[in-house]
Amino acid sequence: MSKHSESTRVTVPALQKMKRAGKPITMLTCYDATFARLLDACDVDVLLVGDSLGMVIQGEDNTLGVTLEHVIYHTRAVLRGTERAHVVADMPFMSYQTSDEEGLRNAGRLIKEGGAHSVKIEGGRRHASLVRRLTEVGIPVMGHLGLTPQSVNAFGGYKVQGRRREQSRVLVEDALALQDAGCYAIVLEAVPRDVGRHISETLDIPTIGIGAGPDCDGQVLVIYDLLGMDEAFKPKFVKRFDSLAGRIRRAVGEYVEEVRARAFPDEEHSFARSAKKAKASASDDEPSAPAQGKAVSAVAAAGGDDDDDNDDDKPRLAETIPLYPGVRGK
Structure with missing residues (x-):
């Protein structure tokens, strides 16, 4: 058995306490039980079942085609691999934008069917009423501001947000509106460092940055980016802590060679x-x-x-x- 137990599960109050204590929050995306076990053993605080699965798992160009059923499926898998980490499920595109009622129903499915501990939605004050509805029924909500991938078509691509004075002002106002509505934390993606710092200092709730500078209350990366699984993808905000793509190719290449040479399986690996x-x-x-x-x-x-x-x-x-x-x- 793991050293962790349900009593040590990272909770919403625990994450907020970490901000007050000045302890950085660690968060990574995760899509399956095997990675979940590994990340949980490393004491990663939060695992995000992100709609980024559309790109890194399904091979799509963006996140827009991911469905609620996809997220439920992967959330269930991630939950099975964890004992400590707080598991957040992304609400995919058009699962909450049409009405608060539909958003409430779909968020409920992520909690009941997926087993998520909280949900994440993209967008600012226009979703404040939905955040209130969700928190009223006991569903914790993480917000997401800055570069919100579900709005990629409106942005004209994946571009840094908040560089202009008016943009940064809107981001601050949206962050405050989400906090007032009940969000327990907010992801800040692809915003200038000083904007990330200002929002983090302004809010009482944690900010988790991805391309938002070192002054946020926590950091998040896509696990495949951190591990260097895609050698062609090199965004400025990603640090590769390993280069697994090459190592995987070498290992699989050796397997292929040994099978074709009938060197594997040998006596050691046979019954x-x-x-x-x-x-x-x-x-x-x-x-x-x-x-x-x-x-x-x-x-x-x-x-x-x-x-x-x-x-x-x-x-x-x-x-x-x-x-x-x-x-x-x-």
């Missing part, structure tokens, strides 16, 4: 027919499989009977090799 031989070896590697907490039958794997069928005193291989050990159940 013996005899249970006695299997026990004599250090240990046969457990096979990957979706089932958890079960045992693999060497008889079925080999397509025949065990050599020690008549020895009732010796444990069968099927009783001694766990199929998928060490994975916590949910």
